[in-house]
Amino acid sequence: MLIFLIGGLATLVNAENRNLPGGILVNASPTFSDVPYDHWAYVYIQGIYNAGLSTGYPDGTYRPGKPVTRAEMAVFLQRGIGGSSFTPPAIDGSHPFIDISGHWAEAWIEELFDTGMSSGYPGGTYRPEHHVTRAEIAIFLLRAKHGYTYSPPDPTGGAFTDITNHWAEAWIEQLASEGIATGYPDGSFKPDITVTRAEMAVFLVETFNLPTPPLPTPTPTPEPIPISGPCPYTVALPGEEQQIKTLINDARVSEGLSPLYTGIRLVNIAREHGSDMTCHGTYGHNSTDGTRAWERIGDAMYGDQNWCYQNCCCGEIFYGGGDYLTPEIVFDWWMNHEPDDPNQDWNIHKRTILGQYYNRIGVGVAYYEHNGVIRKFYTVDFCRR
Numbered sequence: 001m002l003i004f005l006i007g008g009l010a011t012l013v014n015a016e017n018r019n020l021p022g023g024i025l026v027n028a029s030p031t032f033s034d035v036p037y038d039h040w041a042y043v044y045i046q047g048i049y050n051a052g053l054s055t056g057y058p059d060g061t062y063r064p065g066k067p068v069t070r071a072e073m074a075v076f077l078q079r080g081i082g083g084s085s086f087t088p089p090a091i092d093g094s095h096p097f098i099d100i101s102g103h104w105a106e107a108w109i110e111e112l113f114d115t116g117m118s119s120g121y122p123g124g125t126y127r128p129e130h131h132v133t134r135a136e137i138a139i140f141l142l143r144a145k146h147g148y149t150y151s152p153p154d155p156t157g158g159a160f161t162d163i164t165n166h167w168a169e170a171w172i173e174q175l176a177s178e179g180i181a182t183g184y185p186d187g188s189f190k191p192d193i194t195v196t197r198a199e200m201a202v203f204l205v206e207t208f209n210l211p212t213p214p215l216p217t218p219t220p221t222p223e224p225i226p227i228s229g230p231c232p233y234t235v236a237l238p239g240e241e242q243q244i245k246t247l248i249n250d251a252r253v254s255e256g257l258s259p260l261y262t263g264i265r266l267v268n269i270a271r272e273h274g275s276d277m278t279c280h281g282t283y284g285h286n287s288t289d290g291t292r293a294w295e296r297i298g299d300a301m302y303g304d305q306n307w308c309y310q311n312c313c314c315g316e317i318f319y320g321g322g323d324y325l326t327p328e329i330v331f332d333w334w335m336n337h338e339p340d341d342p343n344q345d346w347n348i349h350k351r352t353i354l355g356q357y358y359n360r361i362g363v364g365v366a367y368y369e370h371n372g373v374i375r376k377f378y379t380v381d382f383c384r385r
Contacts, residue, residue: 032062033250037216039064041198047205047212048076052084054201060254064198071105071128073137074112076200077144080208097126116148135168135191137200138175141207145178160189180206224367227271231279233370236271241363243327244378248353248361251335255354265300266362266381270316274366274377277320281375285316297383301360313357313384317349320377323367330378358382 030036035045045062048054053076056062068076079086088111095110097120103109109126112118117140120126132140143150152174157164159173160183166172172189175181180203183189195203205212222242224235249259273296276287285293291305293316298307308314319330334349360383368375 032056032060033254034061035064039198041201043212043215044201044205045198047210048201050213051208051210053079053204053210062197064196064201066197067131067194068137068197068200069129070126070132071103071109072197073132073140073200074105074108074118074128076204077117077140078108078111080204081144095126096120096124098123099125100128103128117143131194133192134181134189134195134199135166135172137195137203138168138171138181138191141180141203142171142174142178145207159183160187162188163191166191227275227366228268229272229275229279231275231368234275234278234366234368236274237365237367240327240365240378241267244331244363244365244380245361247327247331248363248380251353257354257356258359260358260361260382261385263301263360263362263381263383263385266297266360266383267364268362269296269300270362270364270379270381271366272364273316274318274320274364274379275368277318277377277379278366278368278375283320285318293381297381301383301385308383311384313355313382315352315355315358315382316379317352318377318379320375323374323376325376325378327365327378352382353380355382357384360385 030042031046031049035042039045041064045054045064049056049062054062078088088107091107091110095113097109097113100106100109105128109118109128113120113126118126142152152170155170155173157173159176163169163172168191172181172191176183176189181189204210222238224237227234227236245260245262252259273287273293277283280288282288287296291299294308294314295305297314297316298309299305301307317334319325319333334353335347337347337349362381364377364379364381366375366377366379368377
């Protein structure tokens, strides 16, 4: 049995090798980790995901601010035309491009050429890794919608302040007239800047008339809950508790670990220990009655204060301070702070959050306010049930 008690953490790890599989929980969070519900393009990005036009990157991101390459554009457009199941024909060498042999998107680019959507650049290049400009995408989108022989009507002027006499003026004006693009708030279109993946999602939804999902209904912030015990000035903040749990589970999932189930008894003792610390101004894993972290966990979960000493696995982390603290600040410190001992090459708080044997979690956020003094303590208890 190894027992660690270092800088705001107590964790117990049984050294015996055990096969302790954990179940996977469905995490109710946005599809892409970098496209939260409040991202300006969320509904469009989710729309093209639902339609099968994009699955994002293997790490679970969409990278909305990344410029779109001409190779990516070939895939986006042909899936928009042919549907999510579309696969280009096998490469037969019909294209004239000298710079796409062996490229991951060669088949897609060849199909773009074969259907008349693109003839590439002079000199026989396609430039698959070049970024697409907003002027260029206007042509591609309209041809994808109306056919490769489509040509827009002559421009009438006035659509945007910065496209007069631009080589793509007619295409851009038609894009606006069909409601595919509205430009920027200052009345400009910015034809020569690159298209981001977020903007591409908008263009695809509008071009192919894809449905977009409704935004999730915001969950009201839960009201503070009084914490049982001798301190009348402390309440729990369940909204912040849920945020901490989400941050921890997201970190675990990103490392290939199972998310943790909430243990109500763990929540109660985490809240009570936070209340104990905020009310008495203490900072440690021992309660003011002398009870240690692993004794509290063992007693709460198994009715035996010695259980954590004899079995796997129990742990506790905490962080305390003033009302400036947020779940994000606290979680970032747990995951990224330098060890107190320079001879240590690992962060024990992070190792506890990513403990492979845990399957239960209890988060307590205690808020104390009395006589002008404000304290907040974040306590997280872990165990194997």
